[in-house]
Amino acid sequence: MEYSKEFKAAISNFSSAEKDRLIFRLLKKDKLLSKKLYFELIDPENTDQKRTQMEENIREKLMLLNKYLSNHKYYLMHIRKISSEITEHVKVTTDKYGEVSLNLFLVNEILENNDQLNALRFDNVYKLYLYLINKITKSFTLTKKLDEDYWMEIDEYLREIRQKITHNHYLKKLCENNGVNLNWFATEKIPANIDQIVKDLKTQGFLR
Secondary structure, X not given: OOOOHHHHHHHHOOOHHHHHHHHHHHHHHOHHHHHHHHXXXXXXXXXXXXXXXXXXXXXXXXXXXHHHOOOHHHHHHHHHHHHHHHHHHHHHHOOHHHHHHHHHHXXXXXXXXXXXXXXXXXXXXXXXXXXXXXXHHHHHHHHOOOOHHHHHHHHHHHHHHHHHHHOOHHHHHHHHHOOOOHHHOOHHHOOOOHHHHHHHHHHOOOOO
């Protein structure tokens, strides 16, 4: 929505007390905006600290979730909730590096359970694996938009994930069947047009 000059002028004419009341009313209705302003104005923690805190949060929640791994619907539902927390972290802090690193961290931590995952039927892990593959391909796209100074750190995540995928028969097969090349798991080997490649794959019915 665009605001006219007249509307902006009318808002500017509010007294300080009126503006304060209006701001607090808006903040009550928009929790994300409230968190963002708190972070930008008075939060003692910086973006790096918030990211580290998110990593600890992800690890702790996954440890609790491990016992529900065979209950694939329940497990995936809570993985999506963790993912939404990462999204909120990115919106609050505008942490572009964290948008990639935290999602890859989540994938990596889930695949720490490869022994248990390999023991489950393909039907029970299909949706989870497809979800992880989509997270990885999105990370490829976002990585290409990051400053190259971050690539070395991203490479560490990708290297670990690739190694775990090669030890997971169903996940490896699903990557191949959906057009995801394992050679892409290095920042320099991610195709420059990866966003278009992913879009074309989805158009053809893959990654769904």
